[in-house]
Amino acid sequence: MAATNTSTAEQIVEHVGGAANIASLTHCATRLRFELVDAGKADQKALDKTPGVLGVVPQGGDRLQVVIGGAVQGVFTEIMNLPAMAGAKPAAAGGGQSDADVKAAARAKARGKNAWLDAFFEYLSNSFRPLLGVLLGASLVIAFAAILDAFGVVDFRAADKPAGWIFVDTIWRAVFYFLPLAVAYNASKALNIDPWVGFSVMAALMTPDFVKLANPELVTSTVCTPNPIPSAADICTADVFGIPMTINDYSGAVFVPLIMVAVLALVYKTAQRLIPSNLHLVFVPFLSMIIMVPVSAFLIGPLGLWIGTILGQGLSWLNTFAPFIFAILIPMVYPFLVPLGLHWPLNALMLANLDSLGYDFIQGPMGAWNFACFGATAAVLVISARERDLEMRQTSTGALVAGLLGGISEPSLYGIHLRFKRIYPRMLVGCFTGGAIIAVGSLLLRTDGVRANTFAFTSLLTIPIFSPTFLYVIAIAGAFFVAFFLILFGDYRTAEERDAFHAERDQAEADRALEATRVAEPALEGAGVGAGAAAAPAAAAVPSAVAAPVASASPTTEVVAPVAGHVVGLDDVPDKVFASRALGEGVGIQPIDGRVVAPVSGTMMTVAETGHAFGLKTDDGVEVLVHVGIDTVRLDGRGFTVAVAKDQRVTAGDLLAEIDLGVIKDAGYDPTTIVVVLNTLTLAKVAPRTNIDVAAGDAIIDTSV
Known part of the structure; x- marks a missing residue:
């Protein structure tokens, strides 16, 4: 009970x-x-x-x-x-920590030759990877908005949009507005300090009280002066205890929390060393916040935004005096600007260009980076589909849709590219290709690059806003396909990462086969038994009138060979799940012909459509699985001719299937046929007979109920 x-x-x-x-x-x-x-x-x-x-x-x-x-x-x-x-x-x-966190920690222990570079990318990856879901969700909302904007349904750039569409904006803006808070939280976890302290320090710079300091009408000591950058907000300085503090809008400024948390970690861990452990709970967060909020507000915040502003002004100068270099440089540096959050100030520069010049010169070369990024993601999608990597296939599918339709690179970058170090070098070749096409084409056409006549995310839907359009199309196509083919043929993982995935995937598929077998009762679907089968939900066995033990049934004392061949123990079977006896005790048979017969008399509980696996149950309750070959489910029935159906009554020796051993071997699979007693633990005796040659119908396992 x-x-x-x-x-x-x-x-x-x-x-x-x-x-x-x-x-x-x-x-x-x-x-x-x-x-x-x-x-x-x-x-x-x-x-x-x-x-x-x-x-x-x-x-x-x-x-x-x-x-x-x-x-x-x-x-x-x-x-x-x-x-x-x-x-x-x-x-x-x-x-x-989550399972992903534990794996990330394990990866961190295996640094390469450039440990500092590995640590840097690991820090970035850990700061953004947990945000993949919300970033992808927000990006799809933006993609939807971009589609409507492209077809003229609604102008999402208009200042007087209807309230309903303004409300739609809040769905995706919430993610990007509060992104600094989420980044601060994750970055703090990555550096092994209290994430809520990092969150709180960053939040202090985004509260209504802090924003209010920029309003001279509400704070008499605040002074605002015009910003030298056209269309940019005024520069407001508040007098805080006699010290001037520049008040900035930190929404979306992810570079600021990355710097802040790196400094916070030093303060936090120093406080831990100096303060007795029984006082850590109160005084470590107290000292960290009382030090880091002012340091962030007075120094780190303005410094982070200043770096972005200086970078934007430098790019404007470069485009004016060296447009050829600019066209190549932008797509080459963008892969490094985006993870640092330095691309956000460039958005303001793009808007300023449109306001003062009537066009923007950054978005065209930026499109080369975006499509190289999407090409890399498309290659990952193809590889993950080919190798049955469900998680990466889902991630890359969503990221590719958000990219091609919405022009959003963050899901690709944070969800895939920063996780695998082989992607960046190959993707940069695609970036260079797209930029070089724009540079050479601009020289030949005597233009100053590819211009955009409005602000938009660089996606398939916004191609018409760029001029010359055909040059832009050639550039983004070149960037996309160069990155795509380099990663498709070179893979996005190291050999070690690829081998580790294959081992985990094969183990998971074997476990799902075990799951399907254990629940294979008449009330459940039995198809898909065997390595590589699709997952089925775990469930308790359901009694069946057909398969229920019969009181008068003669006891099953032996299981006979379903095929002729040489019998080996499960330890010699090249399948970890079978060899571990997780499915039960049994034997393997190295077959010499392709005729497969019933090893016991009873009811067919499962019959795989592919013909590679059969589950039987005797009238006295012995459950036997016959699994023909290792990974032969991948043949999808080729070389297998099934002779029985689910729920059919059979007698030991009845034909179950005819198999073509040549097809199995030519495809590179092991034809070893495994016979296991699934309910071994509930039986009084399950004793395999191994290292013998048998004909079909000879005893191979002695049993006692």
């Missing part, structure tokens, strides 16, 4: 030795990954019998993996929310 009223999460924690025995807990696509204080305290048999658990795989040392399947995220969340885990959460959650 106790087990009935106890959740799967509670039982798992109990059987691994309790919350106090969990040193860390993360998860991948299908497995909970435990680092235990003492692996000897874990009850693996009890874990294996826990509802919702598909198997237990011990690792080296005190590491233990619990196979859950597609429901792993929900089980992980339940475990972390258990009252018993409250006191243990810092340890159990890896210090409050």
